[in-house]
Amino acid sequence: LHADALVEPVRAAAFRIVQESLTNALKHAGPTHVDVTVSCTRTQLRMLVTDDGTDRPAQPPGHGGRGIVGMTERAKILGGRLQAGPREPRGFAVEAIFPLELAQPTHIDDQHPAAT
Secondary structure, eight states: OOGGGSOHHHHHHHHHHHHHHHHHIIIIIOOSOEEEEEEEOSSEEEEEEEEOOOSSOSSOTTOOOSHHHHHHHHHHHTTOEEEEEEOSSSOEEEEEEEEOOOOOOOOHHHHSOOOO
């Protein structure tokens, strides 16, 4: 499945979630390594962003925005889900999954068959 096959709202949300996850990792975790994994099947798009950040925040508490809340809302609006939280033994992970509906377009005649 090619990225061009994704509908624009899903493509835009996926981009923004990965972007926000990377920003959060740099601002809050002080990682030495970040991985981004994107996989797509005919039924779902999955993104996973993981880092090896430290236990201490790189930015003082109280200076954050609506990062995880905003990403969760973005996923839910499109029927997806988002999970974010610490990893063992250290680091953080953000996983977003979007359902994909790749059904063939329906023609008007298919929806309203002529009376016989």
